[in-house]
Amino acid sequence: MRFLTAEQHQLVVKQLVELGRKLISARRQHSSGFEFTSLMVCFLMHNLSAAEALLRLLNSTTEKWFPATVGYTIVRTMFEIDVTAHYISQQPVERSRRYIKYGRILKKKRMDACLRHCDSRDAQWAEGMKNEWEHHWKEQQNEVNKQYEEVKEAFKKTNSWAGMTIKEMAKAVHHEEAYDIFYAELCSFAHADVKLVDRFLQRESGGLKWSMAADEFDVASVFRYVAIFLSCTIMLFDEQFECGMGGCVDECWNV
Numbered sequence: 001m002r003f004l005t006a007e008q009h010q011l012v013v014k015q016l017v018e019l020g021r022k023l024i025s026a027r028r029q030h031s032s033g034f035e036f037t038s039l040m041v042c043f044l045m046h047n048l049s050a051a052e053a054l055l056r057l058l059n060s061t062t063e064k065w066f067p068a069t070v071g072y073t074i075v076r077t078m079f080e081i082d083v084t085a086h087y088i089s090q091q092p093v094e095r096s097r098r099y100i101k102y103g104r105i106l107k108k109k110r111m112d113a114c115l116r117h118c119d120s121r122d123a124q125w126a127e128g129m130k131n132e133w134e135h136h137w138k139e140q141q142n143e144v145n146k147q148y149e150e151v152k153e154a155f156k157k158t159n160s161w162a163g164m165t166i167k168e169m170a171k172a173v174h175h176e177e178a179y180d181i182f183y184a185e186l187c188s189f190a191h192a193d194v195k196l197v198d199r200f201l202q203r204e205s206g207g208l209k210w211s212m213a214a215d216e217f218d219v220a221s222v223f224r225y226v227a228i229f230l231s232c233t234i235m236l237f238d239e240q241f242e243c244g245m246g247g248c249v250d251e252c253w254n255v
Contacts, residue, residue: 051230
């Protein structure tokens with residue numbers, strides 16, 4: 001990882017986004033099937049969209065008022081997407097189908113929660129859940145339950161699609177260092193620990209004050225993370241679909 005300025009990292013990100021768009025256009029159907037193909041395209045599109053959104057956000061707010069804590073939270077998801085994509089690619093057919101089937105578990109949980117809270121002691125919650133049940137879940141109930149029954153045995157001993165934490169998944173795909181160094185810090189902003197609060201504390205010669213202004217370090221860090229995680233996702237995509245553009249990632253870093 002080279003030392004670059006905040007502006008240079010932003011340029012790297014812009015070039016990576018352009019490359020990623022070309023890869024999506026150039027990709028073919030993967031031999032592992034349409035499920036894996038679809039997931040990989042979606043994963044890359046997510047990280048490209050996140051990168052583009054952060055660039056637009058910076059352009060609309062200027063560096064001083066860039067919401068760095070929001071940026072860190074978005075970048076955290078980019079890491080999770082990259083780890084998930086790598087993990088699925090190790091066994092593309094089996095894990096793609098398992099990932100997709102877990103959606104039935106999530107749908108069942110959401111439906112049951114809605115029904116349960118129709119009897120909430122809070123009148124507003126009860127009214128809201130009853131409306132959602134009548135207009136969304138009631139007609140789907142039988143189908144949701146049927147699809148859940150078809151897959152529940154496969155997930156009965158786990159609370160996630162992969163049966164492991166993001167940390168375990170990162171280790172399985174050799175992203176352990178990135179998890180310990182990058183992801184651990186990014187979690188501070190998702191879980192709202194004291195590091196998030198500290199970003200609003202400005203130390204000046206006259207004392208301390210609270211401010212929403214970002215500092216240069218945070219803006220640079222956000223786009224450094226974006227560049228690293230997006231590069232990793234693009235290289236995996238290029239490798240899986242044999243687009244022949246792997247060397248182009250390195251070129252994007254020559255700024």
